[in-house]
C-alpha cells in the first residue's frame with residue numbers, strides 16, 4: 001500500500017508563510033507546493049531559509065511549482081531562453097527552501113509532430129540539468145502530465161522525458177482524466193515504475209479538448225483514486241490543486257485514512 005503525504009498548492013505571501021505552515025501542520029498536512037506560477041515571489045534568501053527551517057521542524061515536504069509562462073518547445077529563441085531562465089530561477093529559490101522538486105509545464109506542440117517537440121523539450125531539460133549540477137542545487141526537474149490535448153504532456157510523453165533525461169515527474173491525475181476522459185490507472189502504473197511519485201489531484205471540468213477548470217474534489221473521485229493508490233506501493237506526495245486547496249487536502253487525507261485502515 002502507498003504512503004501519502006498530503007498538502008496544498010500554495011504557501012501564501014512571505015509574511016504569512018510561517019503561520020500558514022504551522023496551520024498546515026496543525027491540520028495534519030505533511031507537504032506544501034509553493035506556487036511560483038507568476039514567478040518566484042520569495043526574493044530574499046533569509047526569508048527562504050526561515051521558511052525552510054520551519055518546514056523541516058514541522059516535517060513538511062516542500063516542492064515548487066514553476067512559472068506558467070514556459071514553453072520549452074518555443075520556435076522563438078528568446079522565449080525558449082526565457083523559459084529555461086524562469087525554471088532555473090525557481091530551482092535556485094527552491095534550493096534555498098530545500099524543496100526537492102520543481103514542477104513545470106513543459107510546453108506546447110507549436111505545430112510540430114509530438115516526437116519532434118519531444119526532442120526539443122529533452123534538449124531543454126538536459127541543458128537545465130547541467131546548470132543545476134554546476135550550481136550544486138539539490139533539486140529535481142519534474143515535468144507535469146498535462147490536461148489539454150493540444151499541450152505537450154501525455155502520460156507517455158512525460159514517461160519518455162524521464163527515461164531519456166533522468167528527470168523527475170509530476171502525475172496530475174485530474175489532468176489524466178481531462179486528457180483521456182478516464183483515469184487510465186493501468187497506463188500510469190506502467191509508465192511510472194519509480195517508487196517515489198509526485199502527484200497532483202483536484203476535481204476537474206473537461207470537454208473534448210481536455211481540461212477546462214479545476215474544481216473541489218467530489219468524494220467519489222477521491223475514492224476512485226485511493227482505490228488505485230491503495231493497490232500499489234508508492235511513496236507519494238499528493239498536492240491538492242482544487243480551488244479549496246487546504247480544506248480539500250485535509251478532506252482527502254481523512255478519506256485516505258479511513259480507506260487505508
Ligand SMILES: [Zn+2]
Nearest residue numbers: 065103105144
Ligand atoms: Zn501544474
